[in-house]
Amino acid sequence: GAGVSQSPSNKVTEKGKDVELRCDPISGHTALYWYRQSLGQGLEFLIYFQGNSAPDKSGLPSDRFSAERTGGSVSTLTIQRTQQEDSAVYLCASIGTGGRGYTFGSGTRLTVV
């Protein structure tokens, strides 16, 4: 597609439930990042996929968070047993060649009640 697509755009879930957030990067982009933006905070790095290399998971805040990227394209971020502090906007970004920088999706706003 023309841009990075994220779904759903909004998600309200009950504490303790699992959620899945999806990211469709720009076709052909080999690198994909997940970030989150909590209220009043800057963007926080979560995880980075680059081609077939092992992902950089150093930003995941706990073992309740996991992500996968299937076929080098679509990525899913899963949060198990959600907590209220998980409420944030989760942003996906992809990058290709040509030095144009990252392209961000519009994000998924997650609210845990």
Add this chain to the structure above:
Amino acid sequence: AQSVTQLDSHVSVSEGTPVLLRCNYSSSYSPSLFWYVQHPNKGLQLLLKYTSAATLVKGINGFEAEFKKSETSFHLTKPSAHMSDAAEYFCVVSDAGGTSYGKLTFGQGTILTVHP
């Protein structure tokens, strides 16, 4: 380790007056630096980037930023603010230079308000 400090959480200007959004960084490497803008309910949009070429970088919508290594600064400026510039702005540093992009570290953001 790298970090970014945006010195003002809020900046308010009148339409037609200059804009200055301040950013200081620290990095162990020759950094790449970016400014992103986020309008309400929109995704992040790249304004401009510095990757060890010219120190004065021109971006979209009339914005520019100057990389000053001696001051470890990368302030964003615009000569004349427009109402449509009202948004949140993020200064970002990457630990990889050139055209390879590493992990990004974001500043806390500066909310720009433009008054008529």
